[in-house]
Amino acid sequence: MDQGRWALVGRDAACAAIASALEDEPPRSLVIVGPAGVGRTRLAREALSLAQRAGQPTRWARGTGAAAFVPLGALAHLLATIDVSSDALVLLQRAAHAIAGDGSGPVPVLGVDDVHLLDPLSVTLLHQLAASGAVTLVLSVRTGNATPDPAAPLWKDGLATRIELQPLRxxxxxxxxxxxxxxxxxxxxxxxxxxxxxxxxxxxxxxxxxxxxxxxxxxxxxxxxxxxxxVPSGRLTEIVLAQLGHLDATEWRALEVLATAEPVSVHQLAALSSPEAVASLARRGVVTDAEGGSGAVRAGHPLYVEVVRSQAPAAAMCFIQRRLAEERTGNGLDGQLVRRCVALLDSGVSAPDAPMLAEAARRANAMLDHAAAERLARAGIDAGANPRAHLELVDASRWLGRPERSVQLAIEATRVVATEYDRARLTAARALTLFCGLRRGEDAAAALREAAATVGSEEARAVLAAAEAVLAFLGGDPERAVRLATPVLSSGGHGDASRPLAAAAAAAGLAVTGRTTEALATTSAGWAALRSERECVEAAFARVVLAQAEVMALHLTGRIHDLERRAAELHRSNLMAPEWAGDAIACLHRGWAALAGGRIRPATRWLVEALGGLRRGDPVGLEGLCRQLLAMAKALSGDRPGARELLGDLGSTPSGPVRVFDPQARLAQAWLAGAENRSADAGCLVLDAAALAARQGQSAVEAIVLHCALRYGRAAEVVERLRDLAERLDSPFVVDLAAHAEAVAVGAGDRLDAIGHRFEGAGALLFAADAAAEAAAAHERAGDRRAAAVSRARAAALARGCGLADTPALDLLAPPALTSREEEVARLAVQGLSNQEIAHQLVVSVRTVEAHLAHVYTKFGIKGRADLRTTLTMAEWALVRGRPTPGGPAPRPLPSDLLGL
Known part of the structure; x- marks a missing residue:
């Protein structure tokens, strides 16, 4: 690892305070305080470097525990000629003179690290040096170790500036x-x-x-x-143990208890160590109260327990684990029962009964801790073949990336469950796994049909209907998904456990069919049901599809700012759970949101992570969609080989039963064709994608796809259909898309400017850039060069804000070419030089400068210097992007319009 990369990140305020103190006249001493490991030494060294660059002599010392036993021990190397046998007063005077010098040169700067470890005589010497002003001190003091700050009198008396460092944000x-x-x-x-x-x-x-x-x-x-x-390295272990300081046997035992299973009740911790040990550790900050005010405690830093765990004997940990498992009740929060049952299994004492293990497995799955759920469910089956344990084992196996095993377990469990409801749940789990995990759509449908013919209870039928609705949406029939899910949502209590899954299917179907307001209301109801229902059917699957539905609805209604905010919220919420397969889907949603907003680099970053996770496990069938989005982002950033590799040999539609994203697959192919300058092919693929979306009933998706056709000169072919969709759908965004198409068709520059501003306000920056560039072209054709220059500059600024945005509208709008001398004169004018100054610098006449500026104003259609800075923006953008020459390759489509998701 490159050692030079460790910059002072997050310390801007501290660095500014140091610079200000050292630049004072006279320079002020500094006391840098903070807990261990926050970078006090690094900052003190930076202060000495700053002083050294200013021409001040600098010296360095460091306090240590060993040197503290010798008067002035830490400063001995600075006092080589002093007789330490002198009495204390004489010794202080001579030491001060040795460090301060005779005062003939610049004031020296003395840095002393870990002042809290100095002996009393050294501390007294530092106080005298600061009071005299003969030396500028830079001191670092560790806080949080329950000892007084020896440098406190300096900053309290105004002799030094105190800088307090906290851990990095x-x-x-x-x-x-x-x-x-x-x-x-x-x-x-x-x-x-x-x-x-x-x-x-x-x-x-x-x-x-x-x-x-x-x-x-x-x-x-x-x-x-x-x-x-x-696993903490040997070096890290030594650092942590040094920070912990001396621990007696009972204090070490208290840390072993926390390393076994924190948080722990303070009473349990005291019983397994001693009240005195707990109090001592608390005073030193080694242990602290757990969150929530539950009366539990945890280690003051996560690495404390990691180091203790790596050092503690296995027998001691096993003994503690057994004691804790025997005492815990497991009541209350989900995590308490899960931890208790896991501890009982680990400790080797008698295992809990089957119902308790099954309940713990259910709670573990609900917490998305599928590894713990699998273990607890297996133990529950071994303890008595509890039917619920079989259900939880099937669910956990799927999310752990073992779809074949999950299907087999579901078949085996059907033989031991006794109720129709449990059989329906097992069938639903098997069908979802067959469809999404194994891509066996026909087998999934057959399983649901067979089960529907054998169950009679409304509760069981609700389970099957909710699962079938999800498969209908993923299979490319969103209207059927809504029809199947609606009765479950209005069942009046018989399908409460299935309500979140049904809400997810209905919301997703409503979003793509253009009923986005209903879709968002349904997702809100689904999230509420997921939180309130104790035992939801396919809770993890419902969570993922609800998130997918909400992301689609926000995008298709054009609320890009809300989309990015909500995707970030969902991602943060996901991180509260243990690592699981949904991590990749949360990253997919963040990438989707960033790409919809035109932020190409973050979109690529999130989609790369999502694709890596989905390749390891794809329980919902979203890998194809992720590949398509990432291909669009890569093509936009200029990585055509990367885009081509991602799309591979998919053809016009991807394989497998997940067909709802087929329009996007075709659009991705269109984007690749456009990037490879196959404009005719790209145009045909775009129209094919729109037709496919229409056949599937995805009216909102169709609208965004049709809007993409504008980039290939197909405005006349799509404007009528876009106008019709704008009238039928409840989306103001689709109204803007139709207005954009109409404005392009008639070349209305003012309308294109207005539409671009609306796109920008919604967060669709690439749409906005495209509209601004098209407005510039329209103004140019109308002879309004001033308006064209303003629109050009705005288009360039928007495109730059997107990252590496390669929009075809900008490709078509090269700004007027300036000669090298015209550009040189214009740039000097922008810098504020007068005509006379420009003439003097370029060794030309003032009249020549005036002529060049007149040519520039005429080419850009502006009146004078006031507009010059703005108009040059577009020329700079063209130079950076390497705009194609007239007659060169055909323009490529704007990928923001390819996100018809």
């Missing part, structure tokens, strides 16, 4: 990780590094360096990912 931690590794980090890896480091640069550095050295932290497809457990 999460955003700064993520930035530091990216800088250190030279790339983006997978979400779960970033979450793990944040959880373990808690913003400590010291801990973070040790974790990263050990991960890279051992190979557990590696880069794949442009993202860094940590594989396997995090």
């Amino acid at each position: 999460r955003s700064d931690t993520e930035r530091l990780i990216s800088q250190a590794l030279g790339g983006d980090v997978e979400t779960r890896t970033g979450e793990r590094l944040w959880r373990l480091s808690q913003g400590s640069p010291l801990f973070l550095r040790e974790l990263l360096e050990d991960g890279v050295r051992t190979g557990r932290l590696g880069s794949s497809c442009g993202l860094w990912r940590w594989e396997g457990p995090v």
Whole structure:
């Protein structure tokens, strides 16, 4: 790892305070305080470097526990000629003179690290030096160790500036990780590094360096990912143990208890160690109260328990685990029962009964901890073949990436369950796995039909109907999905457990068919049902499809800002659960939102992570969609080979039973054709995609696809259909799409400007850039060069804001060409030089400068210098993008219009 990449991230305010103090006359001393590992030493060194660059002599010392036993021990190397046998007063005077000098040169700067470890005489010396002003001090003091701050009198008496450092914020931690590794980090890896480091640069550095050295932290497809457990290295263990300080036997036992199963009741912790040990650790910040005010405690830092766990004997941990398992009741929160049952299984004491294990497995699945759910469900089956344990095992196996095993378990479990409701749930689970995980659509449909013919209870029928509605949507029949799900949603209590799954199917169907207001209302009802129902059918599947439906509805109604916000919320919520298959889908939604907003680099970053996760496991059948979106983003950024590789040999439609995204697959092919300058093929593919969306009843998707046809000169062919859709659908966004098509067809520059502003307000920046560029072309044709220049500049600014946006409208609108001398004169004028100054600098006459500027004003259609800066923006953009020459390759489609999702 490149050592030079460890920059001072997140310390801008502290650096500014240091610079201000050292620039004062006279310079002010500094006291940098903070807990261990936050970078006090690094900042103090930075202060000395700043002083050194200003020409001040600098010296450095560091307090240590060993040196504290010798008067002035930490400063001894600065006092080589002093007789330490002198009495204390004489010794202080001579030491002060040795450090301060004779005062003939610049004021020296003395940096002393870990002042809290100095002996009393050294602390007295520092106070005298600060009071005299003969030396500028830069001191670092560790806080949080329950000892007084020896430098406190300095800043309390105004002799020094106190700078308090806190652990880095999460955003700064993520930035530091990216800088250190030279790339983006997978979400779960970033979450793990944040959880373990808690913003400590010291801990973070040790974790990263050990991960890279051992190979557990590696880069794949442009993202860094940590594989396997995090085991503290020997060096990190030593650092943590040094921070913990001396621990007696009972204090160490208390930490072993926390390392076994935190959080732990303070009473249990005291019983297994001692009240005195708990109190001592609490005073030093080694243990702290757990969140929620439950009376439980946890370690003051996550690495404390990781280090103790790596050092504690297995027998001691097993004994503690057995004691905790015997005492826990498991009542209350879901996690308490899950932890208790897992602890009982680990400890080797008598296992809980089958009903308790089945309930714990259900709660684990609800918490998305599918690995724990699988283990608990198997134990429940072994303890008595509880039917619910079979259901939870089937669910856990699917989400753990074992679809074949999940299907087989569902078939086997059907023989042991006794109720129609349980058989219906097992059938629904098997059908969803067959359809999405194994791509066996016909087998899934057959399983649901056979079950429907044998069940009679309304509750069981609701389960089957909800599952069938989901498969109808994914299979490309959203209207049927709505018809199947609606009776479940209005069943009046008989289908309560199936309501979230039915709401997900209905909302997704409503979104793509253009009833987006109803879709968003239905997703809200689905989320509420998911939170309120204790035992939902296919809760994890419902959660994923509800998120998918909400993302589609927000996009198709043109609420891009809301889409990005909601995708981020869903992603953060997902991180509250353990790592699971839904991580990739949450990243897919973030990439979708970023791409819809025209933010290409973040879209690519999120979609790369999503695709990596979906390749490891795709229980909902979204890998194809992810490939299509990522291909669009790569093509937009200029990576045509990458886009071509992603699409591969998909053809016009992807294989498998998930057909609802077939229009997007064809649009992705169209985008690739356009990127390869096959404009005629691209236009045909776009119209085919719109026709396919229409056949599937996806009216909202059809509208966005038709809008894409404008990029290929097909406005006349689609404007009527867009106008019809705008009248039928409840989406103002579709109204804007139709208005855009009409304005392009008639070349109305003012209307295109207005539409572009509406797109920008909604967050659709690529749409806005395209409309602004088209407005510029329309103004140019109308002879209004001033309006054309303004629209050009706005289009360039919008496209730049999107990242590397390659819009065909901009390709068609090269700004007027300037000669090299005209451009030179114009740039000097923008810098504020007068005509006389420009003439003097270029060694030409003032009249020549005036002539060149007149030519520039005429070419751009502007009146004078006031508009010159804006009009040059477009020329700069053209130079950076390498605009094609007249007669060159055909323009490519604007990919923001290809997101008909």
